[in-house]
Amino acid sequence: MADLLNIEDLHLEFHTYDGVAKVLAGVDLKMQRGDVLGLVGETGCGKSMTALSVPRLIPMPPGKITEGRVTFDGEDILSKSESEMESFRASHLGMIFQDPVTNLNPLFTIREQLVDAVLYQQARGQRVPGRWKGFLPSVRQLRSEAQERAVELMRLTGIPDGDKRIFEYPHQFSGGMRQRVLIAMALAGDPDLLIADEPTTALDVTIQAQILRLIRSLVKQLGLTVLLITHNLGVVARSCERVAVMYSGRVVEESPVRELFKNPKHPYTRGLINAVPQKDVSRGGLIGIPGMIPNLINPPAGCRFHPRCEQAMEICRRQVPAAIAVGAEHKASCFLYPEDA
Amino acid sequence: MNLRFYLLRRIALIVPTLIGLSILTFSIARLVPGDPVGLAAGPQATEEIKEALRREFGLDQPLPVQYINYMSGLFRGDWGQSLYTRRDVLPDLRTFWPATLELTTIAVIIATLLGVPAGVISAMYRNRLPDHIARILSLFFVSFPAFWLAMIFQTWFGRDLGMFPINKRLPVLVAPPPTTTGLFLIDSLIQLDFETFFISLKHIFIPSLVLSFSAFASITRITRASMVEALEKDFVRMERAIGIPYRIIIFKYVLRNAFIATITVISLNFGWLMAGAILIETIFDWPGLGLYAVHASLSLDFQPIMGIAFLYGVVFSLINILTDMVYGILDPRIRYG
Numbered sequence: 001m002a003d004l005l006n007i008e009d010l011h012l013e014f015h016t017y018d019g020v021a022k023v024l025a026g027v028d029l030k031m032q033r034g035d036v037l038g039l040v041g042e043t044g045c046g047k048s049m050t051a052l053s054v055p056r057l058i059p060m061p062p063g064k065i066t067e068g069r070v071t072f073d074g075e076d077i078l079s080k081s082e083s084e085m086e087s088f089r090a091s092h093l094g095m096i097f098q099d100p101v102t103n104l105n106p107l108f109t110i111r112e113q114l115v116d117a118v119l120y121q122q123a124r125g126q127r128v129p130g131r132w133k134g135f136l137p138s139v140r141q142l143r144s145e146a147q148e149r150a151v152e153l154m155r156l157t158g159i160p161d162g163d164k165r166i167f168e169y170p171h172q173f174s175g176g177m178r179q180r181v182l183i184a185m186a187l188a189g190d191p192d193l194l195i196a197d198e199p200t201t202a203l204d205v206t207i208q209a210q211i212l213r214l215i216r217s218l219v220k221q222l223g224l225t226v227l228l229i230t231h232n233l234g235v236v237a238r239s240c241e242r243v244a245v246m247y248s249g250r251v252v253e254e255s256p257v258r259e260l261f262k263n264p265k266h267p268y269t270r271g272l273i274n275a276v277p278q279k280d281v282s283r284g285g286l287i288g289i290p291g292m293i294p295n296l297i298n299p300p301a302g303c304r305f306h307p308r309c310e311q312a313m314e315i316c317r318r319q320v321p322a323a324i325a326v327g328a329e330h331k332a333s334c335f336l337y338p339e340d341a
Numbered sequence: 342m343n344l345r346f347y348l349l350r351r352i353a354l355i356v357p358t359l360i361g362l363s364i365l366t367f368s369i370a371r372l373v374p375g376d377p378v379g380l381a382a383g384p385q386a387t388e389e390i391k392e393a394l395r396r397e398f399g400l401d402q403p404l405p406v407q408y409i410n411y412m413s414g415l416f417r418g419d420w421g422q423s424l425y426t427r428r429d430v431l432p433d434l435r436t437f438w439p440a441t442l443e444l445t446t447i448a449v450i451i452a453t454l455l456g457v458p459a460g461v462i463s464a465m466y467r468n469r470l471p472d473h474i475a476r477i478l479s480l481f482f483v484s485f486p487a488f489w490l491a492m493i494f495q496t497w498f499g500r501d502l503g504m505f506p507i508n509k510r511l512p513v514l515v516a517p518p519p520t521t522t523g524l525f526l527i528d529s530l531i532q533l534d535f536e537t538f539f540i541s542l543k544h545i546f547i548p549s550l551v552l553s554f555s556a557f558a559s560i561t562r563i564t565r566a567s568m569v570e571a572l573e574k575d576f577v578r579m580e581r582a583i584g585i586p587y588r589i590i591i592f593k594y595v596l597r598n599a600f601i602a603t604i605t606v607i608s609l610n611f612g613w614l615m616a617g618a619i620l621i622e623t624i625f626d627w628p629g630l631g632l633y634a635v636h637a638s639l640s641l642d643f644q645p646i647m648g649i650a651f652l653y654g655v656v657f658s659l660i661n662i663l664t665d666m667v668y669g670i671l672d673p674r675i676r677y678g
Contacts, residue, residue: 105576106674171673
């Protein structure tokens with residue numbers, strides 16, 4: 001099957017006052033239609049930047065893509081013009097973000113925002129007649145259909161009384177309900193790919209579980225393709241089929257979820273899994289990975305994990321390891337494994 | 342709480358404001374050093390004449406009684422009399438005030454119509470050529486003294502190019518439209534007298550343009566700053582990510598967020614311009630309240646001074662209510678809060 005999304009050897013730099021930060025250093029990521037892929041890693045490892053490179057929303061400048069390709073359904077995204085990108089995002093992408101409070105516009109009703117999301121995504125980059133043209137019967141028809149669709153989307157995302165609550169403002173909604181509204185907006189145009197950038201991080205734990213359950217049920221109902229970004233391995237375990245682990249601007253391990261938890265290969269992945277608090281912490285307390293995330297302006301040569309790696313070898317300091325198949329559909333970028341395994 | 346309650350509460354708050362204001366203006370007018378009666382009566386006046394004047398204006402009575410007389414006069418529409426001209430203050434205000442109101446209103450409209458788009462363009466092309474042009478222009482307009490620009494414009498457009506009249510609200514030979522509001526532009530429209538309308542538009546254009554410059558500058562700057570801030574908001578990225586066109590995001594979603602700060606500056610400028618129109622009124626020989634106020638204050642003519650202060654207080658309160666109303670319309674959280 002052809003890849004829906006293919007990120008190849010993506011390099012991204014940020015030009016800051018302190019120097020050039022090499023934020024992404026050769027990210028490879030592939031997704032097929034129907035995939036639910038989790039992208040995990042520590043803060044600052046580049047997972048959000050990888051995700052934002054698909055809708056091309058990385059601020060440039062200061063950001064700059066120096067190498068690599070991003071293709072979506074065979075189309076090269078990086079060479080598109082800004083107006084082509086607008087229609088590309090409208091027709092193929094949906095995206096939800098971390099904080100449902102700041103991601104809704106506080107001055108507009110849910111109706112205004114959701115109806116616009118429906119109209120512009122359905123128009124796929126074409127012009128949409130403005131609300132002031134409401135005196136035309138055709139426009140009124142179009143908008144009332146869009147509103148019906150909006151209420152339908154609210155029902156789909158589990159917001160009760162959508163036909164009444166659509167007239168309310170964001171501040172009249174709870175955090176969980178706002179995240180549902182944002183999911184509804186992202187789904188308004190039946191996107192081919194839903195990118196969820198830490199969708200549960202800003203919510204409290206019970207609401208987190210509800211939102212994850214909602215995403216899972218939407219995957220089942222609509223056959224969504226989801227790229228789920230999180231730093232929480234528990235979220236990945238519950239919601240994803242495949243997982244990619246990022247460390248300092250590269251994907252270091254990629255595998256089906258079960259396989260990763262059962263049989264982690266990369267030393268960093270092992271550290272991450274060990275660091276998850278267990279129920280029985282009385283004996284040893286929390287386990288961390290020694291050291292700090294590397295400076296992106298002056299990253300360590302070779303494998304960027306080597307200064308923190310207990311199994312580091314001489315070659316790790318000199319050469320960047322390539323991704324090697326270490327099992328069925330399981331790849332890791334580490335010199336511990338022989339090339340032809 | 343809905344918009345109506347919100348407004349009623351705001352309007353109710355005017356009453357204590359105005360009572361406070363009346364006490365303040367009354368005390369300032371009475372407590373300043375100087376002898377208004379002595380000034381009015383002239384250097385040759387005998388003590389008897391001054392005494393008679395004092396009695397006539399009620400200045401021989403204790404201050405609280407004077408204040409009560411003043412307040413009851415305010416409500417009856419008797420705002421006192423000028424010590425000099427012996428004319429009633431209220432009719433005088435009615436004659437001069439509309440000219441100033443018309444001038445400043447047009448100035449604020451010009452400043453808003455030019456300043457808001459300039460600020461938006463500035464923010465959209467931040468740190469690029471259009472932004473630099475807009476910033477240099479606003480720096481220019483805020484730095485040059487208005488009276489100097491006024492004379493330059495008078496010379497260019499009035500004398501050299503002959504495009505615009507150089508002074509007054511209307512030419513001597515054109516009769517002003519019958520007074521309904523005292524605003525020539527509106528009165529002439531009520532009479533469907535388009536000729537007078539265009540003539541007075543021509544007269545008001547240059548003075549109000551010059552008056553608008555400083556307001557233009559501050560409106561541009563605040564619009565730019567608040568647009569830049571609003572463009573950084575998370576919802577902008579979210580709206581872009583799901584494919585809402587950038588121009589819709591800017592002009593519909595972001596502008597409204599930025600406009601709350603802009604509306605504050607517009608209303609503040611309205612007040613400042615009204616109080617500061619005097620220089621422009623002098624240069625363009627504009628028969629407004631500014632000249633009247635200066636004459637009154639130079640001669641300690643306290644009744645007109647109090648009248649003007651009270652009128653401005655009312656106008657400022659009304660502008661504030663209007664501003665609050667716009668806030669309420671723009672931001673639901675204020676309306677319901």
